[in-house]
Amino acid sequence: MTQLNWQTEQDLRALLCELVSWKSMSRTDGERDFPYKAHAKLQHIPYFQEHPEHLALVDADHHRKLLTALYKHENATKTIVLISHFDTVNTEEYGDLEALAFEPEMLTQALLERTEELPEDARRDLLSGDYLFGRGTMDMKMGLALHMQLIEKAAAEKWPINLVLLTVPDEEVSSVGMREAVPHLITLKEKHQLDYFLFLNGEPVFAQEPGDKKTYIYSGTIGKIMPSALVYGMETHVGEPLSGVTANYFASFLTKEMEFTDQFREAFEEEQTPIPVSLMQKDLKMEYSVQTPYRAALMWNVFTFKQNAGDIMQTFEKVANVAAKEANEHYTRICARENVAPVGKLEVIRYEKLVEYAKDKFGEAAVTRMVEDVCRYAEGDDRDKSFKIVDKLMIECQELAPAYVIFYAPPYYPAVNSSDEAVIQDATAFIQQEAKEAFDLTVNRIHYFNGICDLSYVNYADTRGGWEHFENNTPVWNLSYTIPFKEMAQLQAPVFNVGPFGKDPHKRTERLHINSAFVETPYLLEKLIRNWC
The missing domain is CATH 3.30.70.360 (Alpha-Beta Plaits)
Structure with a gap:
């Protein structure tokens, strides 16, 4: 059997740390370089060595690219699109530790030498040993790592379903990556006769209020x-x-x-x-x-x-x-x-x-x-x-x-909500049951992801002409900014967000819960997708 690279906890953690180490702050050379590195990484999967045409680097803007990887089963049309972004916010707030902001293992160890500098909640989490600190660990390179793990295993085991891995730049600024991805997703759909069944994002769990420790999944995203x-x-x-x-x-x-x-x-x-x-x-x-x-x-x-x-x-x-x-x-x-x-x-x-x-x-x-x-x-x-x-x-x-x-x-x-879709109701119940049985973990459903995400650019369903008001009253419309409203309306499938638990996105204390990231969420995602095979 083909040797897999990212299926153990240790290997998945190493993959995350490597992805984080590729500094990819928005509007930097690192963001421009990142998709090429991820492309090279995916080329190690035997399926993509046999089907190199199923890997694509697509133009965004300012010499940035988005990346897609299609695993296609010969007898399947049902397709899940796995969405993530690879850009991060800047790191000035790390101060003299800024050089370690993209080195999670070293940063976590360095913080142990200066616990007195951290807020109480972050200090407690650090000392527990349950968290990995670093820029992009939570928001959201763990989501990309999970999707790479899924597509590797699906291809090796020939799961009877299609997966499109999509990872984009610029989510932290204006989501140009996702807006440019929309026509490419339509091209893939038509070329390979794909039936988009679900848009599945991997954004992390965001607290609903300070100190919130609950685990959430999301059946929509706020506008x-x-x-x-x-x-x-x-x-x-x-x-x-x-x-x-x-x-x-x-x-x-x-x-x-x-x-x-x-x-x-x-x-x-x-x-x-x-x-x-x-x-x-x-x-x-x-x-x-x-x-x-x-x-x-x-x-x-x-x-x-x-x-x-x-x-x-x-x-x-x-x-x-x-x-x-x-x-x-x-x-x-x-x-x-x-x-x-x-x-x-x-x-x-x-x-x-x-x-x-x-x-x-x-x-x-x-x-x-x-x-x-x-x-x-x-x-x-x-x-x-x-x-x-x-x-x-x-x-x-x-x-x-x-x-x-x-x-x-x-x-x-634009806001999107798929809470009333039967497939999302079934998926929510399935994950909640699996999490309880496997980990005694309570998973709560939220109707609107509160962190803003790229799911806004699929499943567009406004029939009241709101997009015209936006176009007519946005001075830079069709000059330096556009939204593909008509194309978005062609990507009609429910949206869902399942990601790892973490804390403090965009803060010096950004951190990822280790067990959630490397044990619980991989298990639940695989169970969920295989349930649809």
Whole structure:
């Protein structure tokens, strides 16, 4: 029988540590190199030596690649897609131990020499010997290691089912890897006549609250969208403050109405979406002068369950109108007190309406060129470019000021929920029973994974046109950011997330529970997939 490389606890642990050691922080050379190394690793599996065409490196962006590995049984059409990401966040928080952040065994030993530096919970876990520390151990290279173990064994034992291993870059930033993977998954499906039966992610267990030690599986993933606003006032000299009006003044009213509002909140059974929180608030004045700041940028994080981009924009516009009304009333009272005339009335303008106005004023070709030039030459990421595009249009249409111009900044993660699917209900019950019988482990089901993940880009089912509201109100749409909504709708299969238990993702104390990672989760995943064979 073929010798297998990753089937024992020790070998799986060694594989994880090797994957972690390949530093792959988002937007670095390590992230670009990682899929080539993983590709070479998978080439050691005899099945892929016989079928090298079933391994593929696919372009993402900025010279990054995603990787797919297809194990296809000659008599099977039923196919499970195993999804993971290989990028990690940065490591500055490790301080003088940063050189060991990607060396789990050495880092765990080094931390034993300085336990007094750790929070109580992390110190207790370290001393227990039950955890392996390091960047990417939990989030989420263990998920990739588990999928590599599964596909190796399935190929060696000729399981009568098809598996597609998909691992992508950029999940920690904008999920460009998964968005680029969507058309490739469709190509694989058509070329090999695959019946996508399940999209199975390997993201780790995320705590529902601080100190939570329960084990979870997930039958969906939460949505995330970022309502944003460019606040445009009117410039003036500080010696004549009411000859204009600062953007900061008007921005404060919108912040007050948006921050922590419950108007976006959704509930599903016992679960609720977190309330909105600000991700950015700053004026756009680049240097000190006695001219007042007259443009400001605001951005919020909003989580969703059932609401689409159209629903969120409608609520956002409602909140912005309340803020504008209060701001206008307050501003009018100040002007009356100071015996001056207001410079104008604050209005709320959707980005799509601003574009229409600009096209009527300058012509469609001129506005298109204006927007493309900003996107092409502006520095910064998609969020920076979004604000700069809106700012450019408002500078050319200052007669609309003062205004809240409301729009979306990337990224957007649509919510997905497969809890009502029979296959997911059966899978949930199966895992819960197996975990109890084999390990006396209680596994709890969560309807929406709360860590945001790439499952958002499959099984898209919005029939109410929400995607059009996103496209029309996202300044960088089709320039530096797109979502393949129509293609996503072709990937119709339930979603499920089964991963190892860990703690403190994106923190210096990120760590992976050893028994969960190398004993319990491998057993449960194999049992689950073989149950469908």
